[in-house]
Amino acid sequence: MITSYLFLVFVMFHIVCCMPKTQQHKINKPDMLELRKRSDFHPSERTLDCFDMVGIEGDYVYTPTERRRQCTVYFIGNFMDELVEFQIRQIDIPCNGNKLQIFDGWKLGGAVFPSEEEHAYSMENRQFEACGEDSDSVFISSQNVAMLSFPTNIGSFKITFRTRKNPKPCHAMAPDSSGEYDLLNYGERRNCTFLVIYPVTISIIQMTVGDPSIETKLKCFSEPDQVQFLEGNGLDYGLMRTEQVMCGSTETVEVQDYESTNDTTTAAGIVCKRSGLSIPLQCQSSTVRLISSGQTDNHVRIKFSKLSPSFNECL
Template sequence: MLDFKYVDVACIKDGLLGVFDGWELDGQLFPNEEDHPQEFDRRYKTYCGDDKPNKIFISSQNVAMVQHRIPVAGGFSVHVKFVPNPKPCNVIARLPNGHYSLRNWGRALNCSFSMIYPERVRVRELTVGEREYTGVAAQVRRSPILGQCAKRGMKDYVEFRAGNGLDPKKMGYSFQMCGVATATTKKLEVPLGCGNSVVRLVSSGDFYNSVDFEFAILEPGESMISACTP
């Protein structure tokens, strides 16, 4: 949550203050335009001169970006507060190692967990394309883990991507899973040996999907992949 207390950025010489819902790196966006519920011009706002933020800006995930170009004397002051999000979707990892669960909360949306490191992802539990709502209750059909689900005509799956940029759709390596894996199932490991790694949960809204996983940075000599760019 960004609350701008003071803004003095002149418009001359391309001066501006920019606020972005998400993250940008080398011209690539996270979440990309396909995975964010709002259009780009609603996510990114620029101000200068008398045009100043007149309300508190709240990002839709755990990252927000403030850009500024101040060519003449001036500046700005902003108060930043981290507020709880009960249904997180798109997330950038703060650490290279950890444990996380992605869910779609029964909604038709894609949620991603982005890591700016080469990672080894270990799936602990998976329920994707199997838990279907029928009235109040939910039914779970036990099926084996399948790969390359989109090619099988399935609309719900989790994909593991790796590349050299933030946008998952522009990454060169992709592997998909769907089905059910419980805590007693043999653990599934996916090495993602590029500069950027992502776990992306694709959901049609017909199922309550979730994937629980651990991630750890790849050590020198561990299995790497070469298809880092499209």
């Protein structure tokens, strides 16, 4: 599961960081093919590479090299209702120089997930440092992703990566290209974001957002409680295109035809079935955001599945 997911993560990082800023929204397909080959390799030793992604619990060791560059290791839980936990077992990094950086979430190409505006903590309180005085210290994330960053010559360290249950999941990143997820506000005023780094079809299994007595409506831009469906090529939902905004309850769905909020969308659209609604999101990143005023108990259960390669384009 992690192997297939790792492919797109490597692709996004390579494209965003290595291409000129004026071209960061484009997809370089030859690079994608090469990175797919790299993602299929799974070393038997639990040693961290300078650029790496980890989804298997256990002990991980980093050994410094003489080459000078910045390293990033992304961690993700195998389930979306998990928290990431690091325990620093050994650390040979002086405290008078560069330190091991731990971040509550992911940073990629200048974007942050979960976003700065919607996370429970400020950016300053999401960033932690570790050095030789911090052996046996423990870090626990606020969602199922976290990351480490450090220069290659920083020094050696050993960490234990575990996951634990998140009692009230809000923000989450999918560890695979298909599955199910529940977005809830627990009656609170908060926004929750679900991200899949794949073009996918989102099927609404059950939805009650806002007044439960109102049938499902489209284009609910002015409603205080709404669910948004967005597509783009990064982590920042603010740079994504809004495909649709909905509210109401699926128990009284009467939607037959679909008109996208984006005039450029043509063939794809919401498909109304007895089992619910399906929305194709055709970019490299697919996002569902639950916006809640705190006045109602909102709940959206979705099922997502990867689109075929022929749809793997951002229209």
